[in-house]
Amino acid sequence: xxxxxxxxxxxxxxxxxxxxxxxxxxxxxxxxxxxxxxxxxxxxxxxxxxxxxxxxxxxxxxxxxxxxxxxxxxxxxxxxxxxxxxxxxxxxxxxxxxxxxxxxxxxxxxxxxxxxxxxxxxxxxxxxxxxxxxxxxxxxxxxxxxxxxxxxxxxxxxxxxxxxxxxxxxxxxxxxxxxxxxxxxxxxxxxxxxxxxxxxxxxxxxxxxxxxxxxxxxxxxxxxxxxxxxxxxxxxxxxxxxxxxxxxxxxxxxxxxxxxxxxxxxxxxxxxxxxxxxxxxxxxxxxxxxxxxxxxxxxxxxxxxxxxxxxxxxxxxxxxxxxx
Numbered sequence: 001x002x003x004x005x006x007x008x009x010x011x012x013x014x015x016x017x018x019x020x021x022x023x024x025x026x027x028x029x030x031x032x033x034x035x036x037x038x039x040x041x042x043x044x045x046x047x048x049x050x051x052x053x054x055x056x057x058x059x060x061x062x063x064x065x066x067x068x069x070x071x072x073x074x075x076x077x078x079x080x081x082x083x084x085x086x087x088x089x090x091x092x093x094x095x096x097x098x099x100x101x102x103x104x105x106x107x108x109x110x111x112x113x114x115x116x117x118x119x120x121x122x123x124x125x126x127x128x129x130x131x132x133x134x135x136x137x138x139x140x141x142x143x144x145x146x147x148x149x150x151x152x153x154x155x156x157x158x159x160x161x162x163x164x165x166x167x168x169x170x171x172x173x174x175x176x177x178x179x180x181x182x183x184x185x186x187x188x189x190x191x192x193x194x195x196x197x198x199x200x201x202x203x204x205x206x207x208x209x210x211x212x213x214x215x216x217x218x219x220x221x222x223x224x225x226x227x228x229x230x231x232x233x234x235x236x237x238x239x240x241x242x243x244x245x246x247x248x249x250x251x252x253x254x255x256x257x258x259x260x261x262x263x264x265x266x267x268x269x270x271x272x273x274x275x276x277x278x279x280x281x282x283x284x285x286x287x288x289x290x291x292x293x294x295x296x297x298x299x300x301x302x303x304x305x306x307x308x309x310x311x312x313x314x315x316x317x318x319x320x321x322x323x324x
Contacts, residue, residue, distance in 0.1 A: 002324075003095035004304040007058040009049040012305035012312075015061070023097045025073030030102050032085060035067040036298075037093040038119030039320040040151065041215075041240050044312045053265065055091050061304075062093025062322070065100070066108060066117035076102040084108040086117045088268075094304050096324045103272070106279055109287045115321045116293045119151065120286060121279045122264065123319065124293070126237065127155035128278050130213060130262040131163065135233045139164025141210035144200065144227070146220055147240055148185065149176030149317040156213045157183050158291045165211075168203060170196065170220070172314070179317040183294060191220055200227040208255075213237060221245040225255070232257040240314075294318030 001023070005016045025031045043061050045051040069083040079085070079102060086108055087100035108117045131137045143160040147153045148169035160167040161184040169185035171177050177188040189199045200209060208229035214221055218241025225234050225247060234257060252259055268275040285291045296318040299307040304322055311320050 001096040002301060003060050004062075004301065005058050006047045006061055009047065009057075011048065012044070012308035015047065015305055017302050020095070023071075023099050025071045025076075025099065027074045028076060028102055029073040030069055030076060030079060030085075030087070030100050030105060031071035032065055032067045032087055032098045032100055032105075033070040034065045034093065034096055034098050034324050035114035036065065036118040037062045037095075037098075037301075037322040037324075038064040038122060039299075039304075039307045039311055039322055040064075040119070040122065041238070041311055044308050047308075052263070053090075060092045060095050062095075062098075063091060064088050064119055064122045065093045065098045066114040067098070070097065073102075078102075079105065084110070086121060088121050094301065094322060096301070103276075106283060109283065112286060115295045115298055115319075115323065118321055119319055120282055120293065123151045124155045124159070124282050124291065125268075125275070125279055126152050126262065126264040127159050127213070128282055129264055129267055129275075130235045130237055131156060131159050131211065133267075133274075133278070134260045134262050135211045135213070135235050137163050137165055137211050140166075142166045142168065142204055142207075142229070143211045143213060144168045144170065144209040144224055145185075145213045146170050146191075146224060147214075147216040148180045148188075150215060150240065150314075151319050152215050152237060153213070154180065154183050154294055154318050155291075157185050160184075162285060162290050168200065168209065171317075176317045179294060179296075196220065196223055197227055204229070208232065211235065215240055217241045217245055218243045219245075222247060222251070225251050225257075225259075228255045228257045230256045234259045235262050236260065237262045295321055297321070298323050300324075
């Protein structure tokens, strides 16, 4: 099988395309013939040894795939060869085959294509966990999404609307904001050309926002925190801007608000049953048409570096997918 391999820490260009032996399913495992692999911003950090988790070299990047069951290991029940599935693994997704623990597989509805299916559990799972489990977002509340045109950002926009919230989407270009509006955003703010704080005050009539979803970090985090309503929840999801903000701790005091951490990887390990329940609910919403991932770009496996650079350079809105 063909695979993209990280042999040394470095930029996407340092990744190597290799031919490797076909995979064999161990006990409790399934070999998935990969049709699409989700490309996440975290992947750009992992290959440069800048992420919270640090795999041993060499390794195949990518943690979530969609495809067809090719082989089944001992002790696996409920799956058969040919089943259409999505699966999550620690690594190994950027390849023609991937090994996935059977209990981390989910069936893909026949109406869903592989490119859309790759990434539902992690991209949408992150936003579902953040907004529902951590942020307790309720109908009628106002949600502000920073980096709203990214994969998890757009997912947060959609999930916010499913929950009945008023959604304000923030992004850096009109093209990206247009995608946010198509995905359901009620209001949009270009935080490059507009005064974000003034616009939030205008939109909320001075009340502020109930929940902030922040996968970006950088200079806009503190501004968003200053625009929170009393009792609001600020969700720390990631730092795509590269800078981890230093937040004045008097702000949550005077706002009566909470700063809440969101790490889907740790949650999935600590509470796998709830993580799976969340994923099943997301697939239900998907089948019902309540959410529909925006796949902005697909790349063949051998162009993995281009896919990662497009994501890191913020040249795309929504999901980026590798196809085999």
